[in-house]
Amino acid sequence: MTASEVLSGGLRAIDTMTAGMTKVTAGYLLDAPRPTLVECGPALSVAAVIDGLRELGMEPGDLAYLVLSHIHLDHAGGAGDVAAAFPHATVVVSEVGARHLVDPERLNASSRRVYGELMDEVYGDCTPIDAARVRGVADGDRLDLGGGRFLDLLYTPGHAKHHIAAFDADAGALFVGDSVGVKMPGMTAIRPATPPPDFDLVLAQRTLDRYRALEPAVVYLAHYGAVDPPREALNEAADRLRLWAETAAEAYAEHAELDHVTETLGRRFADEVDVASDDPDAGRRVALLSGYRSNAMGLVRYFEQRAEGRTAT
Numbered sequence: 001m002t003a004s005e006v007l008s009g010g011l012r013a014i015d016t017m018t019a020g021m022t023k024v025t026a027g028y029l030l031d032a033p034r035p036t037l038v039e040c041g042p043a044l045s046v047a048a049v050i051d052g053l054r055e056l057g058m059e060p061g062d063l064a065y066l067v068l069s070h071i072h073l074d075h076a077g078g079a080g081d082v083a084a085a086f087p088h089a090t091v092v093v094s095e096v097g098a099r100h101l102v103d104p105e106r107l108n109a110s111s112r113r114v115y116g117e118l119m120d121e122v123y124g125d126c127t128p129i130d131a132a133r134v135r136g137v138a139d140g141d142r143l144d145l146g147g148g149r150f151l152d153l154l155y156t157p158g159h160a161k162h163h164i165a166a167f168d169a170d171a172g173a174l175f176v177g178d179s180v181g182v183k184m185p186g187m188t189a190i191r192p193a194t195p196p197p198d199f200d201l202v203l204a205q206r207t208l209d210r211y212r213a214l215e216p217a218v219v220y221l222a223h224y225g226a227v228d229p230p231r232e233a234l235n236e237a238a239d240r241l242r243l244w245a246e247t248a249a250e251a252y253a254e255h256a257e258l259d260h261v262t263e264t265l266g267r268r269f270a271d272e273v274d275v276a277s278d279d280p281d282a283g284r285r286v287a288l289l290s291g292y293r294s295n296a297m298g299l300v301r302y303f304e305q306r307a308e309g310r311t312a313t
């Protein structure tokens, strides 16, 4: 049996079993006349998601939409396989990233450079999706889920320039991908995810402000699950992002070297992982998805681009 969990408002979380661990990346299935899956995790573990959907009674023709918060492979890598298993599903993704799912050669190649050995151990290559089945969306677009229910799509850059969020206004449920950060079992705080190549601090802060103005009833992270209560969680995410960026900026001012920034972040934020946790994967999960080196690389790159006047803000 695949692990799936009933949440409020006819929603289920399907554990994608990313990297063979529980509670790394969630897929969220919205039970509506047009059933919709938000996120599917990487290609290498997507069989768990497809099995999970089938166990929930989804026939091949049933899935209407697969919504991807962004095209990083820990979210979108399995999209081609889900599309093949559910041939009526439309893959919904930011118009900024859509073409990379139709022709994933560049996405796979750049991911291989970033992930190294993990590409073959954890992620796997994204398979191409027929262009007719990929819908690139912009801010303000909405999906008709049937029965008077809609899913509003928001363009929410910062973590990546191809990031969107999805808001189910009836349930007040906001699906934020990685734009709020990560909080998985064994973590004591919401940790920002600031990876290269296009993390942008100002855009990330604006995205958080926008979420606060929506006043969601519940906020679902991709990694992993609901953060509660939502207002406090969004405030915490903004505070932690500021703290990470300040810490990285001070370290970078001391020594403009990636190793120094990485080590400084590691010392300063080690307490975000509960060392007393009896979960053996607590440290591995966060190292995989929001590690010090990756976050340092994204922040340093942002500082350098901003100094050269090459950021969007």
Ligand SMILES: [Zn+2]
Residues within 6 Å of the ligand: 072, 074, 075, 178, 222, 223, 289
């Ligand atoms: Zn992610």
